[in-house]
Amino acid sequence: MIERIATVALPLAQEIVVLRRLLHRFGALAPLALVVVTSGAVAQTQLLAPTEVAAELAYSVALDGSHLAAGAPGALMKSGRVYTYACIGQSCANAVPLAPVDLDAGDLFGAAVSLSINTLAVGAPEQGAGAVYVFTHDGANWSLQQKIVAAPVLPGERFGSSVAVEGDRLAVGAPGANAEAGAVYVFERAGVNWSQSDRLQATDASSGDALGSSVALSADTILTGAPQWAPVLAGAYSRGAAYVFEFVSPGWMQQARLLPTVAGDGDTFGHAVSLSGDRAVVGAPLADLRVGNAIVFERSGPVWTQQAQLLAPVGLPGDRFGWSVALDGDQLIVGAPFALEGCGGSTLFTRPAGSWVASTDPALSRASPGGLVGWSVATRGQSWLVGIPGYSGAPSHVGAALWRDSSDGLFNDGFEKAGIDVCVPPEKRLAAG
Template sequence: MPPCPPVNERFGRTSRRMLVAWSCCILAAALPPAAGQCEIMKLVPADGGPNFCFGLSVAVDGYDVAVGSPRTSQRGMAYIFEREGGAWNQAARFMGDGLYGLNDQFGQSVAISGNAMLVGAWSENTGGAVYAFRRHNALWAREARFSAAETASGDRFGYSVALRGDVAVVGAPFRNAAYVFRWDGQAWSEQARLVATGGLNTDDFGQAVALDGETIVVGAPQHDAAGFNVGSAFVFERQRNGSWQQVAMLTPAPAWPSSRFGAAVALHAGAVAVGAPVGGSVFPAGATFVYERSGRGGWTQVAALSDPNAPGSSQIGASVALDGGILLVGASQYREGAGPATGAAYVFERRPGGWQGLARLTAHDGEDGDWFGAAVGLHGRLGLVGAWRDNPNGSRSGSAYLFAAGPDADGNGLMDACGCLGDLSGDWVVDSEDLALLIAAFGLGLEGGPDLNADGVVDQHDLGIMLMRLGSVCP
């Protein structure tokens, strides 16, 4: 079986590099590691195995979690986890047709919205495809398989997907296009083809896509408008006649060559986040840029976020997720010391004075080479971080981690969700469900989760804390 994709494959075509120096930049304040209880649960598939790459893509909506595993059974799989009775359980798994040979990369991208889910398979039939699944009466079933009308060999249709309600956006970065589809209750039909004004066929336009309401953002991490391979992100808005029109091209300030700005994009409530993970002299660890709407078609850069204490080449901005005033940013190459990349994820909050860093998240069992943060998802106060090179079921079998993530309303420097000691189920209330989870883990040697006093074992001391906290409601 071929190994999971290397980092330059994850980022598209081979990058071309130059060096440039900048004298000014905007940095986030040094970020503290999040408290251990921020981690809710580690997810692994029931059938995990070596080189499955579980966690290469993730998405979350409400209490539904989708995780891609593009090398499972060589064709790929996607999984759904649902929260039931305070616990997270694997509810479904999906596989593509597999009619066109192996290595379809089914699960390279996932998106979930309500009762619908999309899974991209960018190598299927050489040009790529997207599968749609829908939940009826608590059961998930395949709904459709579709491609663009013009899909041809090598397009990588399905490399990225976004879904909101009945509208989907699919990226095809080697065609340098993104496509809008709509579900009419019977079928998914192609509505529009999006291309960048003045774009080239080497821009990787479509490597990342995001959708919110009447707005779409498409990343083009090798676009040269701001300099050699700096990258751009393009904003499209739906017009009154139903067409989609490009209204803005976003570039970073400061900019540096080969930053791959646009490798990851997120969009929500009038804000856009764009990752520039390949560091340079300005931001050695990489950065994420935030833009806010300033009138119809207008967007203004309001922040450039990084970590001044992160090692160089941490790839801050490898993945981004945005919901309300909370931003989750993956840094898959973050490392402690001189070892290979363990990975990290950063939580930022929008405040009246601007965007501020809240926490740096790491896995309780993180190891060198996990690439924790290669994919992130966020909805409400629930964060999801993929670590596709983790080894719970063999080399690069992969995992995903659920975290509590949210604002710091009381200003004590700790995310409010993390301050709710004892909330093991992630429903923001300390109740009988949490007590049952602690009892189930009683006597085990654990870090985080039910080990409420962080002494490495779940014992009577943790039970005492839980009993005192019963009935507490999180902020």
């Protein structure tokens, strides 16, 4: 049996503080505008970053169709910003910044982002009890459609810590609600107006569970993580759980509580979640001495069953594999931002014959000491977006995102290893010979 150590997942604001401290550990690199990383004559990825200083860009990322979004909650004295891109294949237009006029220092606008066709939802969890801004795209520009707050508004809810939008439905996590038991708010759009339709809580809600720390939405199903949940056992803490809610007219009902087959104290299962139809993936980044894992579940009727436990091809204590997850059909990206001595990495899994198969190397092509590659991830079809919020290092903390679309393999054998030696810890170099 693998020994586990005591640990506690951090609230969003504290995560940003930790991120900043980690970045100070590494020297400053030159801030970048837009860089195309190539392998031979074929462009493999694009590294996206605005020309202006955007602290912790790509703390959160989202994509749908030709639209990309990267949140920078540390920008502008932590009032935050979101940068949007329009991309056709590997060609992306210059970043367009979004920042509502009513932001104040510390709001953390951009801590969470979600895209659905021409709708963009952005969380600002430290603006009072929290807020979510919904933008729409008219084919040329993004414009603010509505600012949404929870009802009733209660201090400390951190409403907007996680967001998921699909079509005319929006799910918003508030992990600080009800003495940090947590809640998820559901909103529906009619025309151009959003209205709250429900407020979801776990049937076994307990103070400190932090439900709503992560949230995903697919049709009439909501998946949300409660990474601080623990069973009623002496000394148990932070094992984590994920909850499935389903809309059955006239309202929402809890369908299942998902738990891994093997769980341990401090695993923080539910730190990250993703949902695609009847398939769900839940990250437990602090499991097994913080090596981390990601668990895949499948639904048949109303019953959810664990199908696979996914591990990094080469995982070490402290990597935090499962910190971020992004699922679309038969492909999945899992981030491990603390791997390779803080360079980070992410692993692509596919399901060619009913079983999940990992790429051969967890690192991406861009070696970035302290970059925390994989802090955030997104996928849709054959497109991938991977956040590097610490790309430039201290003191600027200008982040970036790796973007890849379509036919050329982002994770081709050998390609992602180029130039990565500066990020490989000694024990991995020795193991590789």
